[in-house]
Amino acid sequence: MAVPGTQAQDLNTRARIRDAAIRVFGEQGFDxxxxxxxxxxxxxxxLVNHHFGSKQGLRSACDEKVxxxxxxxxKAVLTASSPARMLTAxxxxxxxxxxxxxxxxxxxAGGRLAASLFEHMVAGVETYLEAGVAEGRLRPSRDPAARARYLTLNSLGSTLLYLQMRNEQDGSAGYGAAIRAMTDEIMLPSLEVHTEGLFVDTSMLDAYVAHEPE
Known part of the structure; x- marks a missing residue:
């Protein structure tokens, strides 16, 4: 399965190696x-070493691409003028x-590289949330960085748990079916919660903000 965002016939050698590495690491792990x-x-x-210097350099390039x-x-979904972009995705x-x-x-795999990847993901989430706020599609937050971290943790945690429960072991093919099943299962309640909220009033939020003013 190809890595989205690039056309195979247009890839230069470095990009072709990077995309191959994303597929290989996803299917076989970082061993x-x-x-x-x-x-x-x-x-x-x-030639791999020529372009990336080391396996760690290759992994960093993969992180950046992903x-x-x-x-x-x-960002494209959150700033689109209609829900059609979401439905296409x-x-x-x-x-x-x-x-x-x-x-x-x-x-x-964990470790320093995973921790770095997570922090970069949080920064990325904050970036596209800011774009959504600027476009008037999202509500602003009292603490944009904290909101981005929460949503990243929530999204990654639910995805990892769902895939672990399914015990997916066959790389991209298995994950394709799994993320389709997961999306079909959670999209309605997710949109409902994000759009309409859960609590019928602001009393719990007001109490927390008053108790923890910082």
Whole structure:
């Protein structure tokens, strides 16, 4: 399954290697070596090292690409003039399976790189939320950074738990079916909560803000 956001015929060598690495790491985990990535990209291992310097450099490039796609797509949906953009994205949700597989492997692996990826994701979420606020599509927040962190934790946590419960082990193909099933299951309640809210009044929020004024 191709990585969204690029056209195969237009990829230069560096981009082709990076996209192959996203697929390989998502399917095999980060124990997969440079040789496996090189084979998937149709290049020599030496060429991978030439472009990225090391496996860590390659992973950083993959992180950057995955984050850029997520932020770009979310921003497009939240700033669109009609819900049609959202419906198109939902119809094509399976195409994001390689990215989901890559993110799952990243957070399963843990460590410094996963922590860095998470912080970059939070920053990305804050960026596209700000764009939505500026366009008048989203309500402003008392603490935009905290809201972005909460939504990132909520989204990643629910996705990781859902996939763990399904015990997906077959890379992009399995994740494609899983994220379709998950989206179909949670989209209505998610939109309902985000649009209409849950509490019938502001008493709990008011009490908390009064108790924790900072």
């Amino acid at each position: 997969a070596g440079v040789r496996a990535v090189a084979t998937a990209a149709g290049v020599s291992p030496g 984050l850029s796609i997520i932020v770009s797509e979310k 939902l119809a094509e949700i399976e195409q994001y399976a390689p990215l989901v597989a890559y993110l799952v492997r990243s957070f399963q």
